[in-house]
Amino acid sequence: MKSRVLSKRSTVPGKVPTTAQIDLGELAINTRDGKLFLKRDNGNGAFTIVEVGSPQAVASSLGLGAFAYGAVGDWTIAADANGNLRFFHDGSARMRLDPDGNLTVSGDITAFGAP
Incomplete structure (x- = not known):
């Protein structure tokens, strides 16, 4: 006998579940956007919704903060699974x-200014 497990789901573009709509350990899927969400326990009595696998979610799980992924002019900044900011x-x-604060640079380096 086959079993089917269905998660909460939506077909509405851009729709993200709220913390009241899913329980801890439960997954929610937006089938229109192809995104997977879970409810995160922040450890301080608060809960948030996290998009699983997104660069922002990876950065957040590494403690890199909100600007760990983005574009600034011709620059793009991304966090990887090892905690590196690229x-x-x-x-x-x-x-x-x-994560240890070591900076590796390719190409020529010009440094100026004071710490």
């Missing part, structure tokens, strides 16, 4: 900042 210029990797 900087791209016109799609090419230029810098990597690891």
Whole structure:
């Protein structure tokens, strides 16, 4: 006998579940957008909805904050699963900042200013 497990789902573009609509451990799917969500216990009595697998979700789980993914001019900044913050210029990797604070730069370096 086959079993089917269905998660809460929506076909409305852009719709994200609220913390009141799903329980801890339950998944919600937006089949129109192809996004998966879960309810996160923040450990302080508060709950949030997290998009599973999004760069913002990965950055948040690594404690990198809200600006861990985004575009600034020709620069794109992304966090990877190892906790590295990667900087791209016109799609090419230029810098990597690891969780220990080590900065790796490709190409020529010009530094100026004071700490």
